[in-house]
Amino acid sequence: MIELQHVTKLYPASSRPALEDVSTEIDKGEFVFLIGSSGSGKSTFLRLLLKEDDPTKGNVIVNGKTLNTMSKWQVPKLRRTIGCVFQDFRLLRNRTVAQNVAFALEVINKPQRTIKRVVPEVLEMVGLEGKANRLPSELSGGEQQRVAIARAFVNRPLVLLADEPTGNLDPETSEGIMLLLERINRTGTTVVMATHDYHIVDSMRRRVIELNGGVLTRDQSRGVYGVGR
Amino acid sequence: MRVNFVLSEVATGLRRNLTMTVAMILTTAISLGLMGTGLLIAGMISDMKEIYYDKVQVSIFLADDVTDEQRAAIDQQLSGSPEVANHIYESKDEAYARFQQQFSQQPELVQNTPPDALPESFRVELVNPERYSVIAAEFPNGQNGVDQVRDEGDFLDRLFSLLNGARNATIAVAVVQALAALLLISNTIQLAAFNRRNETNIMRLVGASRWYTQLPFILEAALAGLIGALLAIGGLVVTKILFVDKTLAGPIRAGIIPPVDWGAIAFISPVIAAAGVGLAAVAAYVTLRLYVRI
Numbered sequence: 001m002i003e004l005q006h007v008t009k010l011y012p013a014s015s016r017p018a019l020e021d022v023s024t025e026i027d028k029g030e031f032v033f034l035i036g037s038s039g040s041g042k043s044t045f046l047r048l049l050l051k052e053d054d055p056t057k058g059n060v061i062v063n064g065k066t067l068n069t070m071s072k073w074q075v076p077k078l079r080r081t082i083g084c085v086f087q088d089f090r091l092l093r094n095r096t097v098a099q100n101v102a103f104a105l106e107v108i109n110k111p112q113r114t115i116k117r118v119v120p121e122v123l124e125m126v127g128l129e130g131k132a133n134r135l136p137s138e139l140s141g142g143e144q145q146r147v148a149i150a151r152a153f154v155n156r157p158l159v160l161l162a163d164e165p166t167g168n169l170d171p172e173t174s175e176g177i178m179l180l181l182e183r184i185n186r187t188g189t190t191v192v193m194a195t196h197d198y199h200i201v202d203s204m205r206r207r208v209i210e211l212n213g214g215v216l217t218r219d220q221s222r223g224v225y226g227v228g229r
Numbered sequence: 230m231r232v233n234f235v236l237s238e239v240a241t242g243l244r245r246n247l248t249m250t251v252a253m254i255l256t257t258a259i260s261l262g263l264m265g266t267g268l269l270i271a272g273m274i275s276d277m278k279e280i281y282y283d284k285v286q287v288s289i290f291l292a293d294d295v296t297d298e299q300r301a302a303i304d305q306q307l308s309g310s311p312e313v314a315n316h317i318y319e320s321k322d323e324a325y326a327r328f329q330q331q332f333s334q335q336p337e338l339v340q341n342t343p344p345d346a347l348p349e350s351f352r353v354e355l356v357n358p359e360r361y362s363v364i365a366a367e368f369p370n371g372q373n374g375v376d377q378v379r380d381e382g383d384f385l386d387r388l389f390s391l392l393n394g395a396r397n398a399t400i401a402v403a404v405v406q407a408l409a410a411l412l413l414i415s416n417t418i419q420l421a422a423f424n425r426r427n428e429t430n431i432m433r434l435v436g437a438s439r440w441y442t443q444l445p446f447i448l449e450a451a452l453a454g455l456i457g458a459l460l461a462i463g464g465l466v467v468t469k470i471l472f473v474d475k476t477l478a479g480p481i482r483a484g485i486i487p488p489v490d491w492g493a494i495a496f497i498s499p500v501i502a503a504a505g506v507g508l509a510a511v512a513a514y515v516t517l518r519l520y521v522r523i
């Protein structure tokens with residue numbers, strides 16, 4: 001499903017690589033935590049999976065496609081199979097909840113009929129059924145993140161990438177978001193979540209991949225945040 | 230492609246950078262207007278060449294004391310000359326009538342010119358306009374009733390080099406303006422892309438095609454180009470009505486200057502529109518390629 005083969009990423013004008021010789025494999029339907037302190041390379045890892053950036057060395061394979069050799073015009077097709085969620089939600093402020101979710105489908109040319117049907121469905125799934133016509137500014141942080149998750153999931157991606165999705169949320173709200181991501185994972189969607197929230201990692205007991213200064217230092221199924229914790 | 234979506238994005242984009250949009254439209258309009266003017270002048274020059282070069286190349290002005298015999302002899306000599314394609318005689322009265330018509334805008338000049346002040350003449354069309362000197366040699370100045378032989382072609386050459394200069398200057402300014410317009414378009418598109426960066430970022434992440442993401446910007450530029458072109462065409466129409474048809478009415482009626490007819494404007498309008506839309510769209514596309522991550 002997702003494979004990194006000896007991936008090194010060196011940003012231009014930077015002496016230390018953001019990722020160094022990282023190899024790993026993530027199967028379909030897995031739930032993986034990508035942990036490590038700030039600057040350890042988690043976001044870079046996720047960006048490479050999206051082909052937002054190319055590795056300096058090594059291969060990245062997503063959904064059976066080798067990204068290195070993929071041509072530019074094929075990238076949109078790849079991204080339609082990947083959903084992403086970020087710490088800062090990235091909602092459009094002048095659009096309502098429903099419009100934000102619909103936007104993701106409109107711009108990939110989904111028929112209006114389909115949009116009318118699936119947007120309420122996914123809003124119900126994330127627990128925002130009564131709030132379809134609110135603007136993001138009229139929602140709490142947790143609710144905004146639910147909108148972002150709804151938008152990422154509405155096109156039923158094979159993979160959901162979440163870059164510190166609970167980074168701006170309090171622990172209770174974060175728990176709700178984690179339940180939602182688990183639920184999405186149960187539909188068969190692979191979930192890769194970057195975080196440094198050890199409460200969450202410890203309580204979920206899922207596979208943990210740890211990066212340390214760009215180097216993969218740990219890959220453990222049913223892991224916890226700190227070794228020996 | 231969702232037409233409504235794209236159009237509403239275009240409208241929002243244009244409204245959001247109103248000042249830039251207005252500047253972009255005006256610069257485009259001026260550039261295209263000058264380009265149109267240049268094209269019209271070029272058309273006019275070729276019309277004038279037809280009017281002038283084809284008719285009169287040499288004028289033989291007769292002396293005041295020319296006799297009927299001398300006049301007939303000249304006429305006969307011209308008829309017999311293999312160099313002459315055509316010639317017509319213009320009497321003092323005809324010369325005066327033409328003068329009156331040519332300078333109908335300056336009545337004082339006409340009033341102050343006595344009807345017999347203008348010489349009678351033969352207007353000669355040569356088989357080969359270059360062979361002026363042959364004719365000049367056949368009719369020496371001041372002899373046999375000939376006052377002066379004048380090479381109108383020489384005068385016309387100078388006139389046309391002036392007109393060509395005017396055309397070239399107009400087109401040069403049009404090109405400079407076009408450069409300014411292109412830079413403004415590029416700037417406006419960069420600004421528009423910056424204003425819409427949240428939307429385009431999300432579009433990129435959810436896998437909208439490049440084309441879908443770029444189209445609103447390209448259409449935005451193309452629409453501004455079209456509006457600029459329409460303004461330019463409007464400017465040409467107004468110039469024709471208010472300047473060419475009014476101020477130049479006399480010389481046009483006298484056949485000195487060819488009229489700018491609606492056909493010419495109708496002919497260059499689509500050229501102007503296509504240039505406006507095409508250049509703006511290409512400028513936008515190149516800008517997006519170079520400066521904007523989509």
Ligand SMILES: Nc1ncnc2c1ncn2[C@@H]1O[C@H](COP(=O)(O)OP(=O)(O)O)[C@@H](O)[C@H]1O
Pocket residue numbers: 011012014017018036037038039040041042043044045
């Ligand atoms: N666009 C970039 N250009 C240059 N260096 C970058 C860029 N993005 C990240 N980095 C560097 O790469 C390293 C890893 O960053 P990142 O992947 O964002 O880590 P994390 O998400 O774990 O905090 C950091 O040292 C960061 O400064």
Ligand SMILES: [Mg+2]
Pocket residue numbers: 039042043044163
């Ligand atoms: Mg990060």
